[in-house]
Amino acid sequence: MYLQFRDDVEAALTAALDALDLPTDDLGVEDPPEGVDAVLASSAAFRLAGEVGAPPPEVAGQIADEIDADEHDLLAAATAQGPYVNFLPSDAYYEGTVEAAQQADFGHLEPTGEEVVVEHTSANPTGPVHVGRARNPIVGDAVARVLSFAGHDVDRHYYVNDAGRQMAVFTWAYETFDEDDLDSPPERDKPDYDLVRYYRKGNAVLESGDPDEVEAAEDEIQAIMQGLEAGDEETYERVQEVVDTVLGGMRESLDRLPAEFDEFVKETRFLRDGSADDVVSRMKELDAAVYEEEAWQLELDEYGIDKNLVFLRSDGTTLYATRDLAHHEWKFENYDRAVTVLGEDHELQASQMNATLDLLGHDVDRLRQVVYSYVNLPEGKMSTRAGTGIDxxxxxxxxxxxxxxxxxxxxxxxxxxxxxxxxxxxxxxxxxxxxxxxxxxxxxxxxxxxxxxxxxxxxxxxxxxxxxxxxxxxxxxxxxxxxxxxxxxxxxxxxxxxxxxxxxxxxxxxxxxxxxxxxxxxxxxxxxxxxxxxxxxxxxxxxxxxxxxxxxxxxxxxxxxxxxxxxxxxxxxxxxxxxxxxxxxxxxxxxxxxxxxxxxxxxxxx
RNA sequence: GGGCGUGUGGCCUAGUGGACAGGGCGGAAGGUUCCUAACCUUCAGAUCGCGGGUUCGACCCCCGCCACGCCCGCCA
The missing domain is CATH 1.10.730.10 (Isoleucyl-tRNA Synthetase; Domain 1)
Known part of the structure; x- marks a missing residue:
């Protein structure tokens, strides 16, 4: 009813300005302040004063006089109050509003037919969800809900980072250490709390362990990463066991919010189906592509980004950013619009990706980011690896x-x-x-x-x-x-x-x-x-x-x-x-x- | 150093270039024979970070500065 009222006001205002031979490009329709007895108001008189050659209050009066409220059911009157034109609602407006709000689906807008994917949270499956990141699922879920209310067809995705070094470290640590090697029992009887201990143990060893042990570990970690890149099935299975187990625990926590997902999209998917390789080959053809220091990079100066984006390592493997590009091309294929909720520390990455997608010929207007800043503790940042933070x-x-x-x-x-x-x-x-x-x-x-x-x-x-x-x-x-x-x-x-x-x-x-x-x-x-x-x-x-x-x-x-x-x-x-x-x-x-x-x-x- | 973001009463926070900068917490004073007092009413408390500029009009736009956060890896 309000939206209809707004349409009526705009129509009435446009007609009145037309009749007065004034421009209608700036109607200045706004919400009046508290205490003013109107549903909407117009401040157009301010801007038209010069053109008319009369002070704003006089212009407002002329506009109000020109409007015949009787032509609009929802409008009781348009009155000038100082430089403003106020639009008062009719009984039909009150009646219609109370009537409309009797419906249980009040507030749902007309279906738009637009398919939108909202990607949020996407935390690496390294351990329990902590409060530092809690803004992501909460804001992300709300964004998805509001888009759904607004009539869009919404899917919620969690992008699972299962191909990076972190997961290789985790897999190595999980396979290498035993319960006896760990310092303490899990804080909760949940898989994510159980397994994060291996991740922390592994990182501790890598940081300050015996050099021979570290070297052996690095070899193993490299082997896992290469195996994933090459699409080796056995390596994939090993990593997935860790990923799925930890993710299962994290999901339970997220469900409590509730933040539920339609799909958990895995990064390895784009390695396995060849789309990462495919995007790499197309990127190499771009004018902005350069081969420097044995690695393929993209110069993004024209987008105001002075840092080159490396998209293929000197050893021929892809990077997170490369796989994410394939991921987003996949989104473009399957959705009309894509929204990503991400932390402020990923902004540069996002702008690099945006620029690259643009170079690849995609309509990046279909892609939008919601950026949030992390929640910190009074004593500093929260970290899964260090085990600091509130779960x-x-x-x-x-x-x-x-x-x-x-x-x-x-x-x-x-x-x-x-x-x-x-x-x-x-x-x-x-x-x-x-x-x-x-x-x-x-x-x-x-x-x-x-x-x-x-x-x-x-x-x-x-x-x-x-x-x-x-x-x-x-x-x-x-x-x-x-x-x-x-x-x-x-x-x-x-x-x-x-x-x-x-x-x-x-x-x-x-x-x-x-x-x-x-x-x-x-x-x-x-x-x-x-x-x-x-x-x-x-x-x-x-x-x-x-x-x-x-x-x-x-x-x-x-x-x-x-x-x-x-x-x-x-x-x-x-x-x-x-x-x-x-x-x-x-x-x-x-x-x-x-x-x-x-x-x-x-x-x-x- | 460069980029992005934030800066509103003691604290937290809202604010499409337009009608007195709204709320809340904390502080002070009140309210329940009445549909739930997790509520309501009143009072005190603001150089909207600082300095310029644009405009009839700036918390909002532009420029400079300051403070804080984040980023600037062949990590994710």
């Missing part, structure tokens, strides 16, 4: 434990008589704890640096997931109290909008939105109405934190409504009650679905 599992466990504590202390002075079961307590602890972690990360611009602190990451008050989740629970509480099955309602918002719930449909029947006339109610309708536009913008910009900002706003607005507008009180007239109930259902969908975009659970009770 994601530990963070999530602690989050859930603290949330549980919180639920239990609140149990005593609970007003609501809803008899939370032990299962409810566990469910809430899980939803709130993990939600808080996700929200804390997804709500910030990914380029901002984060220093990890327990208390900051696990604050359950104010601008946090629980604040928003609580609003959802309040909505569910009211609906339940009114006789609407909360599980129906819940399922509706979980089902990615396949079917509207019967419960919500029942609420939608016969309400009169014009009864919603207090400021608190109108504000709430207006904020709910913006949700599709928020999804649209977040998808366009690949910035899920925009949705997080929105959830805070709608939560705040709902809380004001909640305080000022009783729904089920005895002295509330039946018609008003129905209208408000519809509004609550609308809010529930807007809040629930915006949380869903972020991958944060929407609890039906807290």
């Amino acid at each position: 994601l599992d530990d963070l999530l466990d602690e989050a859930v434990a603290r949330a549980r504590e919180e639920v239990e202390t609140r149990l005593d002075d609970r007003i609501r008589d809803d008899d939370l079961t032990d299962e409810d307590v566990s469910r809430i602890a899980e939803q709130v704890g993990i939600g808080a972690v996700r929200y804390d990360i997804v709500a910030k611009q990914p380029t901002k640096a984060i220093t990890f602190e327990w208390d900051r990451a696990l604050d359950f008050e104010a601008q946090s997931a629980p604040y928003v989740q609580y609003v959802h629970a309040r909505c569910c509480g009211i609906l339940e109290e009114a006789g609407v099955d909360p599980r129906e309602a819940q399922r509706a918002s979980d089902a990615s909008g396949e079917t509207a719930s019967t419960a919500s449909a029942a609420v939608a029947e016969g309400f009169d939105a014009s009864l919603l006339e207090t400021e608190a109610e109108r504000d709430l309708v207006e904020v709910i109405g913006r949700f599709p536009a928020v999804v649209e913008e977040a998808a366009e910009e690949l910035q899920p934190h925009i949705v997080a900002t929105y959830t805070r706003e709608i939560a705040e607005t709902f809380n004001t409504f909640y305080r000022e507008c009783p729904v089920l009180a005895d002295d509330v007239d039946d018609d008003l009650r129905d209208a408000r109930l519809a509004l609550v259902a609308a809010a529930k969908h807007a809040v629930g679905n915006s949380l869903q975009v972020l991958g944060v659970a929407a609890p039906r009770s807290m």
Whole structure:
């Protein structure tokens, strides 16, 4: 409805400017500040003042006068307020918004038919996922969700680095050492925690072991790398055993977020199917290709990159970057667009790859990156190899434990008589704890640096997931109290909008939105109405934190409504009650679905 | 040294060149016979890193500087 309103405003504005014989290329449509009684406004008068030869307020007046609101159903009036033209919504707009938000799939945009692959996380399978990288799966999953909401056909990929030196080291170490050689038992009974000990042991030996031992190890590591490059099946099997085992453990941790993948794309695939060789041969033909110091390189000066990209070693083997090029050509073949979520330390690489793909004749506009900076500890970086850092599992466990504590202390002075079961307590602890972690990360611009602190990451008050989740629970509480099955309602918002719930449909029947006339109610309708536009913008910009900002706003607005507008009180007239109930259902969908975009659970009770 | 990114009250954070820079935490003071107080209300607190410039108008664009982070391997 908001999007339609925006179309109407643009049409009306264009027509008015045409009638006044003014240029229509800059409509200046924007969101008015808080306290202004309009859904949209235009600042075009500022720029047109010179042309008209009159001060902006006068121009705004002329434009407003030229607009006939009656021509547009959703528009009540266009009024000049100082230099601005404000567009006020009609009753039909409020009615339509509340109506539209009754649908469980509220906020999903029209299918675009565009196939998009979102690659994220792609951490080397060397050990447990730690918090330093946790931004990647959380931001990546949210990006995938927001694109999906925006109507795209989304696949999520994890690119598995199984062909590099790290995995060769790991394989050698795993095959060489025994449990007896290791210093300590695994920190958890999980394969990634088990095997990372071999990786650490191997690296320690390589760094400061007996020279003969190190030399023998290097020979073995080289043999493994050469074997992979040559497509030797036995070597491949040996490495895969380590890769798949560790990856299995990492997946379990990622699933908790949840961050799930449609495909784990292995680097060795592009070695085995010949596509890495193929891209190498085409690169050699490029004008920018040079053969220096026995290695094939690419000069990328024309892209402002003064560092040559080596794409074939002097021993004839490929590099990570080469294989990644083959990987991206594969993406281009199979998808319309590709989004990669990567750490800031990979930016140069990404720009080199972009430049190379461009040289190879690809349309690099189809490729976009979302860059985030790593989460550090107050004492410094986290490292799998060194074993410094906080494991994601530990963070999530602690989050859930603290949330549980919180639920239990609140149990005593609970007003609501809803008899939370032990299962409810566990469910809430899980939803709130993990939600808080996700929200804390997804709500910030990914380029901002984060220093990890327990208390900051696990604050359950104010601008946090629980604040928003609580609003959802309040909505569910009211609906339940009114006789609407909360599980129906819940399922509706979980089902990615396949079917509207019967419960919500029942609420939608016969309400009169014009009864919603207090400021608190109108504000709430207006904020709910913006949700599709928020999804649209977040998808366009690949910035899920925009949705997080929105959830805070709608939560705040709902809380004001909640305080000022009783729904089920005895002295509330039946018609008003129905209208408000519809509004609550609308809010529930807007809040629930915006949380869903972020991958944060929407609890039906807290 | 070069490239990229970040810099908003004590702390964290939002902010398409346009209507008084929004929130939150922490601090101070209040609110629950009423649909969940993980809530709400009020107060104090800002030279938007610094200096220039463009513009009718700059946190936002341009130039210079400072601080911090990341990168600059025939590693991944």
